[in-house]
Amino acid sequence: MENPILVEALRGPTVESFHRGAVAVVDDRGRVVWSCGDIERPIFPRSAVKLLQALPLVTSGAADRLGLTSAELALACASHGGEPAHVEAAASMLAKTGVDASVLECGAHWPSHEASERDLARRGAEPTALNNNCSGKHSGFVCVGCATSGLSGAALFDFMRGYVEPEHPVMRQVTQALSQATDHPLAHAPAGVDGCSIPTYAIPLFNLALGFARAGTGIGLPADMAQAAARLRLAIAEAPFMVAGSGRFDTRVMQRLGARVCCKIGAEGVYCASLPEKGWGVALKMDDGNTSRAAEVVMAALIEALIPLGSEDAMALRTLSETVMHNWRGRRVGSLRATTDFRAALAGLQ
Amino acid sequence: MENPILVEALRGPTVESFHRGAVAVVDDRGRVVWSCGDIERPIFPRSAVKLLQALPLVTSGAADRLGLTSAELALACASHGGEPAHVEAAASMLAKTGVDASVLECGAHWPSHEASERDLARRGAEPTALNNNCSGKHSGFVCVGCATSGLSGAALFDFMRGYVEPEHPVMRQVTQALSQATDHPLAHAPAGVDGCSIPTYAIPLFNLALGFARAGTGIGLPADMAQAAARLRLAIAEAPFMVAGSGRFDTRVMQRLGARVCCKIGAEGVYCASLPEKGWGVALKMDDGNTSRAAEVVMAALIEALIPLGSEDAMALRTLSETVMHNWRGRRVGSLRATTDFRAALAGLQ
Numbered sequence: 001m002e003n004p005i006l007v008e009a010l011r012g013p014t015v016e017s018f019h020r021g022a023v024a025v026v027d028d029r030g031r032v033v034w035s036c037g038d039i040e041r042p043i044f045p046r047s048a049v050k051l052l053q054a055l056p057l058v059t060s061g062a063a064d065r066l067g068l069t070s071a072e073l074a075l076a077c078a079s080h081g082g083e084p085a086h087v088e089a090a091a092s093m094l095a096k097t098g099v100d101a102s103v104l105e106c107g108a109h110w111p112s113h114e115a116s117e118r119d120l121a122r123r124g125a126e127p128t129a130l131n132n133n134c135s136g137k138h139s140g141f142v143c144v145g146c147a148t149s150g151l152s153g154a155a156l157f158d159f160m161r162g163y164v165e166p167e168h169p170v171m172r173q174v175t176q177a178l179s180q181a182t183d184h185p186l187a188h189a190p191a192g193v194d195g196c197s198i199p200t201y202a203i204p205l206f207n208l209a210l211g212f213a214r215a216g217t218g219i220g221l222p223a224d225m226a227q228a229a230a231r232l233r234l235a236i237a238e239a240p241f242m243v244a245g246s247g248r249f250d251t252r253v254m255q256r257l258g259a260r261v262c263c264k265i266g267a268e269g270v271y272c273a274s275l276p277e278k279g280w281g282v283a284l285k286m287d288d289g290n291t292s293r294a295a296e297v298v299m300a301a302l303i304e305a306l307i308p309l310g311s312e313d314a315m316a317l318r319t320l321s322e323t324v325m326h327n328w329r330g331r332r333v334g335s336l337r338a339t340t341d342f343r344a345a346l347a348g349l350q
Numbered sequence: 351m352e353n354p355i356l357v358e359a360l361r362g363p364t365v366e367s368f369h370r371g372a373v374a375v376v377d378d379r380g381r382v383v384w385s386c387g388d389i390e391r392p393i394f395p396r397s398a399v400k401l402l403q404a405l406p407l408v409t410s411g412a413a414d415r416l417g418l419t420s421a422e423l424a425l426a427c428a429s430h431g432g433e434p435a436h437v438e439a440a441a442s443m444l445a446k447t448g449v450d451a452s453v454l455e456c457g458a459h460w461p462s463h464e465a466s467e468r469d470l471a472r473r474g475a476e477p478t479a480l481n482n483n484c485s486g487k488h489s490g491f492v493c494v495g496c497a498t499s500g501l502s503g504a505a506l507f508d509f510m511r512g513y514v515e516p517e518h519p520v521m522r523q524v525t526q527a528l529s530q531a532t533d534h535p536l537a538h539a540p541a542g543v544d545g546c547s548i549p550t551y552a553i554p555l556f557n558l559a560l561g562f563a564r565a566g567t568g569i570g571l572p573a574d575m576a577q578a579a580a581r582l583r584l585a586i587a588e589a590p591f592m593v594a595g596s597g598r599f600d601t602r603v604m605q606r607l608g609a610r611v612c613c614k615i616g617a618e619g620v621y622c623a624s625l626p627e628k629g630w631g632v633a634l635k636m637d638d639g640n641t642s643r644a645a646e647v648v649m650a651a652l653i654e655a656l657i658p659l660g661s662e663d664a665m666a667l668r669t670l671s672e673t674v675m676h677n678w679r680g681r682r683v684g685s686l687r688a689t690t691d692f693r694a695a696l697a698g699l700q
Contacts, residue, residue: 002352009618009639011542014552016394017618017639020370044366107678110464118460121468132678192361193683202364268359268367288638289359289367328457328482333543 003037003287006342007297009325011334018339019294021269021286025306025349026209028219028279030183034349036342039209042190042202043285048266050077050137051232051274052211055177056170057140058228062147066096073235074242075136076143079265081245082111082131089242090130093139097146098153104129105164106138106196113245134196136242145170164197171198178203181221181229182211195267205283208272212281216262216274233262233274249296249320253303256316261303265291271299275307282306293336297321301338305346353387353637356692357647359675361684368689369644371619371636375656375699376559378569378629380533384699386692389559392540392552393635398616400427400487401582401624402561405527406520407490408578412497416446423585424592425486426493429615431595432461432481439592440480443489447496448503454479455514456488456546463595484546486592495520514547521548528553531571531579532561545617555633558622562631566612566624583612583624599646599670603653606666611653615641621649625657632656643686647671651688655696 007019022037032039054076057063063073072093080086094100110117110127120127129135141163146152148169149159163170179186182203190202210220215233218226236243240254243264250263263273269286282302286294300320303309309317322337357369372387382389404426407413413423422443430436444450460477461467470477479485491513496502498519499509513520529536532553540552560570565583568576586593590604593614600613613623619636632652636644650671653659659667672687 011394011550012540014392014394014540014542016542017637019638042364044361044364105679107680109678110468114460118468118471121471122474124472190362190364192364192366193677193681195677195683197677197679197681200361287367288369288640288644290638290640294638327543327545327547328459329455329547330457331543331547333545 001038004342005339007294007336008339009293009334009336016334019286019288019290021284021294021298022205023282023284023298023302024205024209025280025282026206026213028213028217030210032206033280034346036345039205042204043270044192044200044202044268045208045272046194046200046266046268046270047079047134048264048270048272049178049208050079050264051215051229051262052178052181053137053174054140054232055181055225055228056144056173058231059224060144060147060173062143065147066143068093068096068143070235071239071242073232074239076140077232077236077264078136078243079133080136080242081113081116081248082127082133083113083116083245086136086242086245087130090135090139093136093143097142097156099142099157101128101130103142103157103160104135104138106132106134108132132196138196141170141174144173148173166199175199175201177225181214181225182207205285208283209281212272212274212283213279214281216276216281217279219279233276234259236262252320256313260307263299265295267291269295271295273299278307280306297323297336297338301343301346305343305349308350351388354692355689357644357686358689359643359684359686366684369636369638369640371634371644371648372555373632373634373648373652374555374559375630375632376556376563378563378567380560382556383630384696386695389555392554393620394542394550394552394618395558395622396544396550396616396618396620397429397484398614398620398622399528399558400429400614401565401579401612402528402531403487403524404490404582405531405575405578406494406523408581409574410494410497410523412493415497416493418443418446418493420585421589421592423582424589426490427582427586427614428486428593429483430486430592431463431466431598432477432483433463433466433595436486436592436595437480440485440489443486443493447492447506449492449507451478451480453492453507453510454485454488456482456484458482482546488546491520491524494523498523516549525549525551527575531564531575532557555635558633559631562622562624562633563629564631566626566631567629569629584609586612602670606663610657613649615645617641619645621645623649628657630656647673647686647688651693651696655693655699658700
């Protein structure tokens with residue numbers, strides 16, 4: 001089965017490139033509300049499931065014991081741009097556990113936020129693991145280790161060594177939460193190593209959407225997981241800058257819509273979202289792995305179609321589902337947009 | 351018609367994403383040697399046709415009159431990384447015309463070569479038009495203006511104003527050369543504005559491949575264009591660093607294979623190449639517009655299949671058509687590769 005074309009890139013009035021993908025919209029009881037393409041093929045959700053991977057941070061008691069702020073909880077669910085505020089929040093999380101950034105096993109990379117990258121270079125500095133877009137998630141894992149091992153300082157450091165491996169006690173909790181939320185066993189799921197070295201397990205879009213529907217309403221989850229999901233969603237709604245950063249899609253959407261939408265981008269063209277007021281979860285994957293221009297456009301069109309929006313919000317979302325492309329001189333050269341067929345198929349879903 | 355899957359990205363042993371595209375291999379008489387997918391749909395060739403767009407630089411007499419070096423001619427065909435040597439060569443071309451970089455209408459952007467970007471930032475500098483990946487091509491246009499208008503200095507500056515517009519005398523020559531080489535009329539072709547503000551015209555892959563076959567042997571071209579194409583190809587073979595830059599595909603391939611291959615990447619997943627010893631031209635376009643990982647892998651697999659290679663060259667090409675992906679900690683997480691079906695379909699073509 002070919003997945004349908006969901007996004008097209010135009011140069012002038014001519015379609016230059018296009019993107020295929022699959023989408024699942026599922027309610028918290030497991031009913032498919034809407035879908036297109038193959039939603040049964042297991043796909044690697046990558047960073048789109050950080051919310052579910054952060055559930056043990058709350059259920060373990062770590063968030064309470066360490067007094068994590070909303071900004072820090074949001075950062076634990078983030079793929080951030082490595083901007084100064086992100087780096088500071090990750091360092092603050094670690095400071096509460098008594099260890100430092102040398103415990104992190106995510107690897108270092110230059111901030112994806114370009115101005116922050118160049119600021120770092122101008123200061124003659126080099127990036128650290130704190131600049132890694134996953135440093136908040138990894139700091140959250142250290143917090144879980146702190147809460148569940150009862151250790152601190154050097155002993156916590158020893159305990160955490162190898163925490164990115166599937167069999168480490170912390171990673172077992174993370175995987176267990178992901179499996180339970182998505183109602184999908186992961187023991188025999190196709191496995192890979194993510195960009196930040198933790199395992200990623202292939203899960204069908206149906207189950208990912210189910211997991212995000214449940215995370216939105218709590219239905220289908222044990223009470224502690226339901227409460228944890230609500231707390232994380234509200235933390236993100238309070239501190240949407242922390243989950244992505246300046247100019248980024250997730251930050252822009254949640255700065256505008258608050259807790260009505262909890263969406264999260266993942267590498268290789270994946271997106272997941274909770275729409276709590278509908279009791280629906282959304283999961284999508286672009287065939288070609290294009291995240292920044294394809295998956296984002298699809299998610300914007302889905303939000304437009306799935307929840308009622310006031311005119312200002314609708315206009316703001318439309319600038320994300322139908323974006324103008326400029327060249328280096330600022331001249332308008334084309335656009336990216338959800339296809340007419342895709343929009344038509346979504347009509348009437350609210 | 352669906353274009354076939356040509357490249358797949360694996361995470362661990364599992365296919366995570368994949369890329370569809372179309373390929374035309376055409377000889378200098380216009381016979382299709384091999385193809386897959388839709389090679390009749392007009393596509394924007396973007397920067398993949400810079401060699402053809404640079405023909406007037408030689409046929410106008412500008413290259414001789416201004417004493418352009420091989421490095422400068424190669425830069426006129428380049429999408430370079432904005433490294434210091436590229437910037438210096440573009441400035442040198444302009445110096446020979448007597449105008450400076452303020453004449454350029456390509457726009458400024460930070461060097462795409464990341465280390466050069468950060469070096470610029472460390473020095474507290476900002477990028478100029480010379481850092482634009484198209485600055486060599488644009489400097490070549492100024493050289494054409496210098497040769498064809500007979501002007502220099504301020505008068506040349508005035509003449510060049512608006513040279514990126516389709517109706518400017520210089521751009522008319524560029525478009526005419528492109529049309530003639532590809533045997534495709536462009537007056538009514540779908541048109542768009544390229545990233546560097548010059549027009550881009552949609553041309554079928556068949557015609558693009560034909561143009562590159564002709565540029566490889568000269569057959570089917572007027573004598574002056576045939577000689578110009580040979581001179582540009584040899585200039586690139588002498589100075590392959592200039593056409594792309596450190597670590598870049600085109601530079602790596604031509605540093606190894608010299609004048610046996612003249613290949614050029616374009617934005618939005620386009621590639622063109624001449625294979626002079628076969629009398630063949632190659633043109634390809636990925637549906638999703640993915641250049642750096644999809645179009646490059648396809649071009650590498652095509653070179654492997656289309657010309658006989660010694661074992662070291664074959665191994666080097668294989669590292670480009672089957673690349674290992676590492677994460678931020680340097681851990682092997684997956685691979686990119688030409689699909690088995692694509693390789694099988696290419697078998698026996700040498």
